[in-house]
Amino acid sequence: MTLEGIEKSRLFHGMTAKELSSCLDSLDAQEKKYRKDEIVLHSGEQTSNIGMVLSGSVTIESNDVWGNCTVLSHVGKNQCFAETYALLGEVLLVDVRANEDCTILFCNIRNLIDNNKKSSPWKETFLKNILIISSQKNLVLSGRSFHTSSKSCRGRLLSYLNATSLQTGSKEFDIPFNRQQLADYLNLERTNMSKELSRMQDEGLIKYRKNHFKLIRED
Numbered sequence: 098m099t100l101e102g103i104e105k106s107r108l109f110h111g112m113t114a115k116e117l118s119s120c121l122d123s124l125d126a127q128e129k130k131y132r133k134d135e136i137v138l139h140s141g142e143q144t145s146n147i148g149m150v151l152s153g154s155v156t157i158e159s160n161d162v163w164g165n166c167t168v169l170s171h172v173g174k175n176q177c178f179a180e181t182y183a184l185l186g187e188v189l190l191v192d193v194r195a196n197e198d199c200t201i202l203f204c205n206i207r208n209l210i211d212n213n214k215k216s217s218p219w220k221e222t223f224l225k226n227i228l229i230i231s232s233q234k235n236l237v238l239s240g241r242s243f244h245t246s247s248k249s250c251r252g253r254l255l256s257y258l259n260a261t262s263l264q265t266g267s268k269e270f271d272i273p274f275n276r277q278q279l280a281d282y283l284n285l286e287r288t289n290m291s292k293e294l295s296r297m298q299d300e301g302l303i304k305y306r307k308n309h310f311k312l313i314r315e316d
Contacts, residue, residue, distance in 0.1 A: 103202070106175035107233075108149055108226050116219035123217065124204035131195040138179060138193040145207040147180040147227070153199025156278060158192045168281035170237055171196065171273035177230050183207065184227075196278075245284050250293045253283045258303065262312055269311040 103109055109117055120126075128151065131137055137155055138144055148155075150172055157178060159167040169191060172178045182189050183206050206227070209220065244256040257279075262268055272279065280287040297303050304311040 103149070103151070103175070106149060107230055108147075108175075108177050108223075110226055111222045112219055116217075116222070119217060120219040120223060121204070123219075124206060124208055126202060126204050128200060128202055130200050131198070133195055133197050135195045136192055137195055137201060138189055138191075140189045140192050142189055143182070143186060144179055144189065145183050145186070145205050146203040147177055147183050147206050148193070149177045149202045149204070150174050151200040151202050154196040154273065155193050155199060155201075156196045158194055158281075159190070160192050166281050167284065168274065168278045169241065170234075171278075173273065180206070180227055180230060181234075184210070196273075241282065244282075250285055250289055251297065253285060254290070254293060254297065255302075257283060258310060258312060261310075268314070270309075272308050272310060275308065 104112060104114070104117055109120065112120060131153075137148065140160065152174060154171060154173045155178065156171055157169045159169060172193075178193055179189070181187075186207070209224065240260060244253050244260065247253050247256060258272075261270055261272060274282055276291060277287055279285075280290045283290070294303070294305065298305060301313055303313060
């Protein structure tokens, strides 16, 4: 198992090498590889595993029976997914899809709440880290609701790009989505969104190429 650098992730932050080894062993950690566009976790199923991206990235999607797709979030290297579903044992309401070829570390966190399991030094740290991760996820989801609250295509784009600029601390940045994913994330029609981006660039509000954006502020 190639796990170099995972001690720097939020999930295992604050653990000693010994605690990390014990944690991975106790949670039956397994590494799995997925090809681009392959479904990692399916909606309608249950999971006892929290997933952490070791390489590549995944997207969290809501896909309905009529073929409509809504991209809810992007999960990159050393970031986690499915922790709430795994802890609560609830049926997944989303699909987790490989955004590119990726490697995922799965840890069975149902073992954490098994009353028959003895307490371990790493457990408190691990649970604290999951709480922080869940709180961060809430911010992301509330952010998406904020971006999609505008009725206009431009309003949604400006909200998302401005928030990304604030989060990165720069007026120039890369976004984790391609055009279709960005349209799905903002609940927009791709063609209309692309036209609006072109108009915004023509008006001197932004410059962009593929997923690289630069916000231009008027003097």
